[in-house]
Amino acid sequence: MSYIEIKDVTRTYPLRGQTFTALSQVDLAIERGEFICLLGPSGCGKSTLLNMLAGFDRPTTGSLTIDGQPVTAPTIKYVTIFQNYGLLPWRTVEHNVELGLESLGRPAAERRAIAEKYLELVGLSNFRDRHPAELSGGMQQRVAIARALAVDPEILFMDEPFAALDALTRMKLQDEISAICREQHKTIIFVTHDIDEAIVLADRIVIMTPNPGHIKSIINVDLHGRRDRTSPDFLHIRDQVFTEFSLKPEDKTEYYI
């Protein structure tokens, strides 16, 4: 049995008197320590799937289990990182990082030590007394990453975490998160619509397409070591992904009717 098992999961919503199928019959098995990217255009159900895995939403039919347990509600063992960071603007950087540790009932001195450790990891030690509004987007997302890692979760769910950042900051953070997560042996489920981002980060890319949202195919990324965005291997996989996405023109005609 795999670490994360998604079996025949469908999610429908009522929409103007009709039933809208956001996600249809998804099956996926993920092993511990894998870095999985859910890649697809908007409306392909990738965020819906992530939300259900993180416990914020429930499938209409089908089952989701993590470590053999059905997912029913969010837990501090699996932390989500959001596109708009989800930092608390009234707390300093350090106190934001301590948020989850407070729930775990850690004493103040220990909280501070842990926060310090992870702020150092993301390179923000000098900013611990600042408020989020004083930081750039990239720095804010680093704080959110430090906050997530501070509670030592088994899984990180990331919902287009770098989508709001400029291209150069995004690439820098991609390299950082890749290194950090492999070093800390986390399992990562990462939602993105950026093809290059998925190739740089993922062990496996789950390609999803809309109408209704479902998994089209899964691409194994065998790029070892540091990922060079201009290497032939990289471009080869990129080509594979492009092929996958350009195969379904009838989706659009259906959508506009």
Added chain:
Amino acid sequence: MNNVKHITGALLIVLVIWQAIVSLSGWNEALLPTPWRTLQGFGELISDGVLALDIYDSLRRFVIGYTSSVVIAMLLGLVLGWYQRIWGYLNPIAQVLRPVSPMAWLPFIVLFFGIGEMPALVIIFIAAFFPVLLATVAAVQSLEPVYLKVARNFGIGQPQLLFKIILPAVFPRIATGLHLALGTAWVFLVAGEMVGAQSGLGFLIIDARNNLRADLLMDAIITIGVLGLGLDALVRCLEHWIYRRWGLTPLNR
């Protein structure tokens, strides 16, 4: 510096118009005092200590009434904004009560609380209550969902959720209600003190009227206006302190 210029200018305009009305209308000075008489009245009120005592009593009542009202309205607003089903039933009641002037309740207030200190407090309480309650409920209902997701993810349950997450998150929106309530409550302080209170600026107004002392009446009016302005500035300072403390940005900036 510009501020000083504007205030001096405004004062001069008021004094000139005021003096002109008194001189040209020919009304008895006992009915309409000159600026000079009014200033003398201030001297009288200050020297016998009446003004200080009345200001003290009014401010004391205002602070008690306003603070208790705001605290209760905010707590209630947080809870009711959160439990929307209950609010569904209470909202119509609040909407009906809100436009009723607190003064309309006066006979019942006197019936329940007697005369003297309490009617003023109760009227201030009612005046401040609804703006803050409604602002808080609306603010909680329009809370950014991501804060709640983060709270659920990190295992923050009630009541920490209300005080650690929701209250600071909605505060900038509540602040508008606090301002509105401050002005309204100060307006009704005077009305409240006209009922059986034996001190305070409202009492000073009644007392001056009964003794045909239009100059003292004018003094009381000026004092109320200036103090109201001061209170507003004070709350603004407090608000900015909270913004700085919490690293928030005010809504309308």
